[in-house]
Amino acid sequence: MSAKIIDGKAFAEGVRAQVAEHVARLREEQGITPGLAVVLVGEDPASQVYVRNKGKQTVEVGMTSYEHKLPAETSEAELLGLIGRLNADPAVHGILVQLPLPKHLDSDLVINAIDPAKDVDGFHISNVGLLGTGQKAMVPCTPLGCLMMLRDHLGSLSGLDAVVVGRSNIVGKPMAQLLLGDSCTVTIAHSRTKDLGAVCRRADILVAAVGRPEMIPGAWVKPGATVIDVGINRIERDGKTKLVGDVDFASAVEVAGAITPVPGGVGPMTIACLLANTLTACCRANGLPEPEGLTA
Numbered sequence: 001m002s003a004k005i006i007d008g009k010a011f012a013e014g015v016r017a018q019v020a021e022h023v024a025r026l027r028e029e030q031g032i033t034p035g036l037a038v039v040l041v042g043e044d045p046a047s048q049v050y051v052r053n054k055g056k057q058t059v060e061v062g063m064t065s066y067e068h069k070l071p072a073e074t075s076e077a078e079l080l081g082l083i084g085r086l087n088a089d090p091a092v093h094g095i096l097v098q099l100p101l102p103k104h105l106d107s108d109l110v111i112n113a114i115d116p117a118k119d120v121d122g123f124h125i126s127n128v129g130l131l132g133t134g135q136k137a138m139v140p141c142t143p144l145g146c147l148m149m150l151r152d153h154l155g156s157l158s159g160l161d162a163v164v165v166g167r168s169n170i171v172g173k174p175m176a177q178l179l180l181g182d183s184c185t186v187t188i189a190h191s192r193t194k195d196l197g198a199v200c201r202r203a204d205i206l207v208a209a210v211g212r213p214e215m216i217p218g219a220w221v222k223p224g225a226t227v228i229d230v231g232i233n234r235i236e237r238d239g240k241t242k243l244v245g246d247v248d249f250a251s252a253v254e255v256a257g258a259i260t261p262v263p264g265g266v267g268p269m270t271i272a273c274l275l276a277n278t279l280t281a282c283c284r285a286n287g288l289p290e291p292e293g294l295t296a
């Protein structure tokens with residue numbers, strides 16, 4: 001039996017359509033247009049592509065996109081100055097500083113300079129603390145997108161065994177918090193975990209976020225499990241570049257109950273959730289009710 005493929009691309013289109021509807025209503029009823037500022041330091045080609053896609057989709061849902069492209073040599077003081085101006089700008093409801101930053105910039109310092117209410121990545125320590133204590137936070141986009149797909153596929157997650165492979169601040173840790181918030185029994189596994197295969201085989205929900213191409217084989221997947229593959233790895237195969245996940249899709253699809261593909265799974269949901277977070281931030285800033293179904 002072959003798993004159901006969870007179509008993240010189609011799901012993301014649905015989320016963006018919902019966001020667009022809210023944005024149109026905000027404009028008509030309140031005269032408010034949500035604004036998202038994206039800051040890119042340096043000329044990393046992959047980052048340029050992501051930032052271009054984000055700007056395009058921001059405009060498509062009816063929001064205003066502010067792009068700030070700064071040279072790689074930008075000083076910390078200059079970058080903090082820009083963040084200060086964006087924090088103070090009432091037309092800007094969301095601020096995203098594209099990571100990774102050039103090595104001479106301290107990304108923790110920069111992220112924590114963002115107004116937590118405008119931190120649509122959910123990386124500010126205040127948002128991390130709010131999420132960890134079950135309070136209203138800005139939730140990191142990738143884990144939020146994964147949660148939306150899991151809830152859609154499984155309905156209730158209550159009591160299920162969830163294993164998150166990867167312990168990053170961007171995906172693994174916040175993903176574990178969200179799953180705990182939905183009453184899963186959560187294990188965070190990583191490269192040093194003893195008998196990782198045995199740990200993975202216990203999972204009703206398996207989230208792979210390690211950044212190692214195809215490292216999780218089908219033999220590690222519990223029959224019928226829901227597999228969310230966060231990895232986006234560019235590899236060379238048969239003389240071509242190819243995008244693959246952290247899960248070996250070909251073998252896992254034969255065992256899982258449902259699985260997200262790469263590309264077309266988690267990636268598109270990340271950008272859709274960035275737009276959802278910007279809308280949420282805009283509603284909160286204006287004392288308006290939050291959009292339903294678009295938050296954790």
Ligand SMILES: Nc1nc(=O)c2c([nH]1)NC[C@@H]1CN(c3ccc(C(=O)N[C@@H](CCC(=O)O)C(=O)O)cc3)C=[N+]21
Nearest residue numbers: 050096097098099100121263264265266267268270271
């Ligand atoms: N502050 C910050 N926030 C981020 O959210 C952030 C970041 N920095 N730095 C870079 C990573 C990367 N990222 C992706 C978003 C969408 C796709 C995506 O849509 N991927 C497509 C494939 C795209 C392709 O063909 O390359 C897919 O999986 O189907 C991928 C990667 C957000 N990031």
